[in-house]
Amino acid sequence: MKVALLPGDGIGPEVIREAVRVLEALELPGLTLFEGDVGAAAYRRHGHPLPAETLEMAWAADAILFGAVGDPSFDGLERALRPEQAILGLRSELGLFANLRPARTFAGLEDMSALRPEIAARIDLLIVRELNGDVYFGDKALEMLPDGRRRGWDMMSYAEDEVRRIAHVAFRAAQGRKGRLCSVDKANVLETSQLWRDVVGEVAGDYPGVALEHMYVDNAAMQLVRDPGRFDVIVTGNLFGDILSDQASMCVGSIGLLASAALGDRQTAFGTFGLYEPIHGSAPDIAGQGKANPMATILSAAMMLRHSFAREVEAARIEAAVARSLAEGVRGGDLGGSAGTAAIGDAILQRL
Ligand SMILES: NC(=O)c1ccc[n+]([C@@H]2O[C@H](COP(=O)([O-])OP(=O)(O)OC[C@H]3O[C@@H](n4cnc5c(N)ncnc54)[C@H](O)[C@@H]3O)[C@@H](O)[C@H]2O)c1
Ligand SMILES: CC(C)[C@H](C(=O)O)[C@@H](O)C(=O)O
């Protein structure tokens, strides 16, 4: 059970450190951790945000635990060398097309939601975000028009097989939950979305037990704050899923709480190969201050144990320890408290 740790930039190394303490406390036989460089940290040392040796390490691993990448001082670099290309490169090179981003209310935390507590109390949803296509990976350019104006453009597209495979993931997830799937698109304006809607509708024929609805993304953004409890599984494209998952995090209470799994088809001897990461970024505004909430990363490690190592018992132990910490008042700055990164890690370890 080989895990590649890719801490990255900003608060990435700070939150990964706490997740490693939790994993080590479980004393899982055969679990080995090794570390690689990604993002701005890798650019500084190797001249590239995703060096060949890091990619090799990723291929050799059974799972990846990823922190975050991004550093404002590198925003002026050509796009191919920017820190964010490391995570995009890993997702596409490794064929990790299915991004699971669960959002669930934690008991005792309803007051921290940006919504009214009685509305926040009902959240239990899963965003299934397509991760290898959409406007993220199409041709793009910044160019000069003949009349001297600058123009930027990005090609948005999905091929039907790309939509079909993520639709199957989402329908199967809905089968294992409350049996409701909401497909989010912008089919009233975008041809990419019309194809998305058509193909999701076709796949629905294989899942008669799942109730499918289609919703435009602007309405979905509104419904997510009006009544997030109405959603079970949401399936959507790369861009809309990115945006809606940050929004869902504040419905729960903080972006420091939301974990994620990026999965593909590849199976290892232990389970499904995957990359696990908090949905948040490198948070340059609080980096280096010991203030980051490591819960999202610790919960991502739990997802890793569940999906990549079939260790449901240990995954549930981690999740229960996080939930108990929150129920007993452990709060980072993101939740209006004063507990630092290491203190939150200590609290979870004590309750493991
Ligand atoms: N997967 C990734 O690696 C990833 C994801 C998102 C953003 N980014 C990158 O991160 C950099 C910063 O982006 P941003 O500011 O838009 O988003 P961000 O998620 O890094 O931060 C947004 C806000 O949330 C806060 N925050 C985030 N995580 C937190 C945590 N664990 N505990 C407490 N507070 C937390 C930050 O302090 C900030 O105020 C950019 O370079 C961006 O490209 C990377
Ligand atoms: C850093 C960026 C490329 C990334 C994304 O847009 O997918 C991030 O926002 C995320 O949510 O993981």
Ligand SMILES: [Mg+2]
């Ligand atoms: Mg994002």
